[in-house]
Amino acid sequence: MSPEITFDPYTGLYSEANALLRSSAIRDLMSVVGRHDVISFAGGLPHINGLPPEELGSVLASVVEEGFAEAFQYGETEGREPLKAALVEVMAAEGIKADPDHVLITTGSQQALDLLGRIFIDPGDPIVMEGPTYVGALSAFRPAGPSVVTVPLDDEGIRTDLLAGELERLVERPKFIYVVxxxxxxxGVTMHPRRREELLVLAEQYDALIIEDNPYGLLRFEGEPVGPLASSGYANIVYLGTLSKIVSPGIRTGWVLAPPPIMERLAMLKQGADLCSPTLSQMFAEEYIRRGLWLKNLENLKPIYHARRDAMIQALEKHFPEGSRWTRPQGGLFLWVTLPRFLDTEKMLPLAIEQRVAFVPGTAFYADGSGANHMRLNFSFSSEDQIAEGIKRLGKVIRKEIELYRSLGLDA
Ligand SMILES: Cc1ncc(COP(=O)(O)O)c(C=O)c1O
Known part of the structure; x- marks a missing residue:
């Protein structure tokens, strides 16, 4: 197996992130991040230690006892009907009115991204993505050879004013606009309702399909909920959901809500990819949702993530140098740091790992490899104490780099 297609269970760093980090030296470095003495803000691992084993065991036992013949057999490519019905209920919690016939179960939402890339993209086709964007989407779409149009985002989400200019400039209609x-x-930012409206108006005007990827929407621990684009009534949307962050990524259960012609194409491709998503996982998810345990888990997670986000921001304020900024997420798993322009976080990573702390450099999240003065920090996985210590170590590394650049007169 090549290093590009491995998954590091300690860091939670997706293989795609490894592959996208430009230098192989960085990839090699990432493999030491799994050492227990390294505090890693690099992965995207949810906190699963709050899932009571006896609860999970009881759900699994009932699936095995009552659904044995189905659970250990192949299932329908589109997914099990009872799970679709349960996921309609999950989507309703965010205000989406979904028809179960328009739902297709996938093996994590990562599979949906892969299938969508294969359906829509021919070499050279323009697609629109946010800058920065989800590294796994970049790696899912990249093999099809798209021409990625990157539209920057700010604290209110994608810059719709810039998007308007890009759509006007494009000779061809983009195959889709991918947004989280x-x-x-x-x-870690959330698109403002006004921006959402502007995005929908632009999509309609240019007849563009929107792919809305929403793994984190239910993980709000602060502020008022903002409805997903898929709750707007705009028809030309493919919506992606997943149980990875609200239940567990280990069950690999995601879904797509899409207009029927797209559903059919997805189902055909999925058949070639894996015939069906694991039936055992699907039945586990059905029963877990049926018992209302997903809501209980969500309520457990929110205060933990809230406290960890607070611990991270507090430590950033204390230890990061002047001239650095960060986002203040009201939910989810990540925040995004912007350092003074002259710094390069990819170069800084080996120094950070030497100090036993890790992050993902900003370059992983841009199709063109820009973003060198940014870093992504995960706050869901490490404890508050680890966060305080890890950010302190990182602050020292950054300050030392700044001193070095200053001494060389390169801090402009
Ligand atoms: C924006 C986004 N989309 C999709 C995924 C993939 O999730 P899944 O575990 O459902 O494949 C992730 C995982 O981190 C993500 O952050």
Whole structure:
């Protein structure tokens, strides 16, 4: 197996992130991040230690006892009907009125991204993505050879004023606009309702399909909920959901809500990819949702993530040098740091790992490898004490780099 297709269970760093980090030296470095003495803000691991084993055991036992013949057999490519019905209920919690016939179960939402890339993109086709964007989407779409139009985002989400200019400039209609509107990965920002409206108006005007990827929307621990684009009534949307962050990524259960012609194409491709998503996982998810345990887990997670976000921001304020900024996510798993322009976080990573702390450099999140003065920090996985210590170590590394650049007169 090549290093590009491995998954590091300690860091939670996706293989795609490894592959996208330009230098192989960085990839090699990332493999030491799994050492227990390294505090890692690099991965995207949710906190699963709050899932009571006896609860999970009881759900699994009932699936095995009552659904044995189905749970250990192949299932329908589109996914099990009872799970679709349960996911309609999950989507309703965010205000989406979904028809179960328009739902397709996928093996994590990562599979949906892969299938969508294969359906829509021919070499050279323009697609629109946020800058920065989800590294796994970049790696899912990249093999099809798109021409990625990157539209920057700010604290209110994608810059719709710039998007308007890009759409006007494009000779061809983009194959789709890919967005993570709520608690974006990697930036942690949420698209403002006004921007959402502007995006929908532009999509309609240019007849563009929107892919809305929403793994984090239900993980709001602060502020008022903002409805997903898919709750707007705009028809030309493919919505992606997943149980990875609200239950567990280990069950690999995601879903797509899409107009029927797209659903059919997805189902055909999925058949070739894996015939069906694991039936055992699907039945586990059905029963877990049926018992209302997903809501209980969400309520457990929110205060933990809230406290960890607070611990991270407090430590950043204390230890990061003047001239650095960060986002203040009201939910989700990540925040995004902007350092003085002359710094390069990819170069800084080996020094950070030497100090036993890790992060993902900003360059991983841009199609063109820009973003060198940014870093993504995960706050869901480390404890508050680890966060305080890790950010302190990182602050020291950054200050030392700044001193070095100053001494060389390169701090402009
Ligand atoms: C924005 C986004 N989309 C999709 C995924 C993939 O999730 P899944 O575990 O459902 O494949 C992730 C995982 O971190 C993500 O952050």
């Amino acid at each position: 509107p709520t608690f974006q990965n990697p930036a």
